[in-house]
Amino acid sequence: MVNTRLRSNIFALYLVQGLNYVVSFVTFPFLIVQLGGEGFGAMNFAFACIQYGVLLTDFGFNLSAVRDVAQVRDDPAAAARIFWRVTLAKVLLMLVSSLVLLVLTFSLESWRAHADVFLWTQLYIVSSVLFPIWYFQGFEKLQLASGLMVFARALTLGFLLLWVSGPQDVVLAVILQATPQILAGVLWWFTGWGVARPAWVAVQFGELKDALRASWPFFLSAISTSLYTTSTTVLLGMFSVPLQVGLFAAASKLVYIAQGLIGPFVQATYPRIAQYAVNDKAAALKLIRKAFFLQGGVGLAMTLALAMMLPLFTPLSVSVFGESAGISKAFLALSHSQEIMYWFAPVILLGALSYVFGQQTLLVFGLERYFSRVLVAAGLLNVGLMCVLVPNSVNAGVRAAQSVLLVEAFIVLAFWWRARQVTREIKHGIEQGAM
Known part of the structure; x- marks a missing residue:
């Protein structure tokens, strides 16, 4: 079932992810x-x-285009048409989003206070177009894309450690963190490493509209997801002081880093399950079942490990680095986020299961509309909870974490309920066909 190519993809992705985490664990306390x-x-x-x-700018193409490329990757002409259709659509969306964000930066007081930081963070929008990681994923060659990213991050890490020396260097820190993906994209466009650059295909405007229309449910899902991920930080910044935002960001970053260990398996199996969903539904169900046990087991282990390790942060940092050491301050900051992380830790397990029931089951079998509806409801639920729980709270970060936990639980239950129905129908169809 999980053949040599898929195993090597997963192994390489985890190897690269480990190298990425080495860089993250250096930059996180340093910053x-x-x-x-x-x-x-x-x-x-x-x-x-x-x-x-x-x-x-992404407009859900990281899911819809990956699925489309995975299903036609043996046809270079069809894959090339998808590539240029999606790339040109993303360029148009990049121009629109950059213009809107530029207006907001100088219109909103909370943004205008840090206008230089907001302007330079737009480099992330450029990088999302320049480096087509979705194309690599469709061809199941993510290890090569990740390799380019690690190479680029390692190249810029030294400059980050050398040049960022105080609060006055926030803009520089933003630029250096956005540079790796831009550099990786430039390298790919000039070399074609990993996946050959597709031949140019002229795309009609009608095709761009069709691509946007087809990806709309996925975009709606992504926007809704942001309402209980990135929007949580935004709402916290609106309702609370920057210190609470920093504590919440420290806790959420650690939890999402742990959750990211599941990401390579999802990234490697999603295009494979999508391909099986068209040609071999029985094989797709077997791989989904395998994903459930592997991702669920890893998610549970990491949730328990993080919860048990939290009390060790402060004494460990002091005993190893000393009370006056700068690095100890980073771990002491994490210790102040302990209560937030206790509420956040189960999100690792819930996120692992939502991948199985949602992306790896509902999406590959064409239930993107139900998928998006669940995420819309979840996003609205999180906004409502944040508006009720966070304002005037002295523990705003804790309340934000509680909101995210409740929303993640809702998503898993909703995905599981529909995924169970879908898999039963498919099994019944397979049994009927075998009779």
């Missing part, structure tokens, strides 16, 4: 120390806000 709570909070507030531009 907390150098930028301070206020600077770190302002930077993460800008990152959270600019994600709306990235979401509009």
